[in-house]
Amino acid sequence: MAEHPAYPVGLRLTGRRVVVLGGGQVAQRRLPALIAAGADVRLVSPDATPSVEAMADAGEITWERRPYAEGDLADAWYALIATSDSEANTAASAEAERHRVWCVRSDDADQATAWTPATGHSEGVTVAVLTTDARHRDPRHTAAIRDAVVEGLRDGTLVAPHRRTRTPGVALVGGGPGDPDLITVRGRRLLAEADVVIADRLGPRDLLAELPPHVEVIDAAKIPYGRFMAQEAINNALIEHAKQGKAVVRLKGGDPFVFGRGMEEAQALAEAGIPCTVVPGISSSISVPGAAGIPVTHRGVAHEFTVVSGHVAPDDERSLVDWPSLAKLTGTLVILMGVDKIGRIAETLVAHGRSPETPVALVQEGTTAAQRRVDATLATVAETVVAREVRPPAVIVVGEVVGVGPHGTA
Template sequence: MAENPAYPVGLRLTGRKVVVLGGGQVAQRRLPALIAAGADTVLVSPEATPSVEAMADAGELTWHKRPYEEGDLADAWYALIATGDKEANTRASAEAERHRVWCVRSDDADAATAWTPATGHSEGVTIAVLTTDARGRDPRHTAAIRDAVVEGLRDGTLVAPHHRTRIPGVALVGGGPGDPDLITVRGRRLLAEADVVIADRLGPRDLLAELPPHVEVIDAAKIPYGRFMAQEAINNALIEHAKQGKSVVRLKGGDPYVFGRGMEELQALAEAGIPCTVVPGISSSISVPGAAGIPVTHRGVAHEFTVVSGHVAPDDERSLVDWPSLAKLTGTLVILMGVDKIGKIAETLVAHGKSPDTPVALVQEGTTAAQRRVDATLATAAEAVLAHEVKPPAVIVIGEVVTVGPNPSA
């Protein structure tokens, strides 16, 4: 066989017959992509793995429960030969050659007329990596290259600008609790493609340093408010930049809809006729306790957890929280934005039946390099905040789960 590089091509298999010989692990890995491609898939094998059998039961392929026979590849467009019988594989490969059917062999790549590339997908793009010639075939190496390219496209570290006209609009992106690695793959990709990023101070700041030089980064806290309320000014900034035909990302901490005013921004954009995409983020209400070794639920300890905003005190007429009812719950209470109100909160919970000895953990700057945890009780929480100079942003966890971990004072 000539030692020339393989010629890469994308096969359009919709409605076209593809034959797979063998129902083992190779078939289990390859069949889903053939089915997704719309191929008329025929499996020939006396046995199959449970996963392959399930595909047949679901009607995704036709299964002939027998060994390979001469003529099985007639009218096929593509064949995958993956039986454990080398002699049968050789005969099937010869039949494929006679019928001019492109054929992959799992047992002998050099005897095949086609190779299966290492493939991956990212936002409508398929990445396929092939070794350049038969002498140096290294499936692990090609898979590693595939993984690196796909990961780079997904997380934004490998930027491939769109050259066709993009539809301008706004993406409300939840940046997660602070660690830049905890933003979603989609959120990171949208950041890499943005023209303008309007960022909260609680968003993952390290990601902003990775943006290309042409991206305009606007600190939401520094937008000139003038006669507007702060949120109204942010809404106007989003609308203004989007109307200029730019791709805008509103980068928020945590999740856009968990005390993030995401819906207010979406409503303003909808009224202005601007398309908006919402990308959920990992909420600090769960991730920060987890990073500090605290499970918000634990078997035999807490079967529920409640997330509450503590930005207004329990005795404030603006408060929408039913603190007396919360005091009666036996599960975990997670409070966001409540550091400066923890004294009043603890006092109210105790007054309505919560034990003053209920464990409390305050986790400052969770998931970041500056993370620290301070443990207390409802009776001592306010004093602990002052003594340890706990500052926002911090997540407060109240309940027995605080003591579940092996080293609660770490």
């Protein structure tokens, strides 16, 4: 048998009995895929890892708390043998052979009738990699091939033509805080499939250089106090290109719905009858502080964090932020778009109860090669911003967590 390669096949296990012998680490790794396949999973094992036990408690599998016994595989379509008892494994393997049950053995692959491939998934496609030569089987090699293929499908570097009619529409993609590696895999794949990309200034600009030449890139930059593309014009551009049958990506910084006006665009698209997909992104409100060594929460220091927009000053009648209430909180305050208003914000927080000595960190161009961190206090932050020439985009963190990390002031 070892002289012939394994025959690859996809098992449709929905509603069919699968028996797993052993509740250890092998079962813990394999069970989620069996559950996802809709299999009727029966676990036979005297004990199990906490994760496997949680699957049983949730009703995802049926657990019989005992060792393997003859007859356990009689009604199975597929079996995974992964106990620590080699004699039991051999006996179960022999039973599987008698009942013509495809059987995987974790302790001796050569005695199994089936092998588990290294698998991965990307947008409805399952990639399964098997070593064809049993004499040179290397799980690390097959896993590396699997990872390379899946990563290529996800980030668009491995592109296969779609043999289907593509439905035109718009994807609102959160690009993350700036580092191109921090966009989601789904967002990167949609970029690779786009005909038109309408990009914000704060989106991950390096990703635009990877786009094929035929992709039209529209600059929708809203540069503070400079040229900008009105929101209505952005909405119209999204609608017009989608109506032309194109796949449109609206590439935004951070997350589309965290001060990103993403819902305004989604509403405009809905009114025009344009399908819209929202791809969440990593918000700069948590990722940028983290990249600068600041946890927005920390045991014994902060049990809450609040994210607010600072683009409108506290004394401006347009402000929707309850700054007096925020001043009374003891947790972390994260302020976005507030560099030019931080002086008045700090004064308001102090006037309503925050200590002037409260630490403040400003993280400019977070997660990019130009990232820099400037520390101050509520009492000194206004003059520090001017003296250190802090410019947008910068995330401002107020609270004791500023001094927690290895680069903090504490």
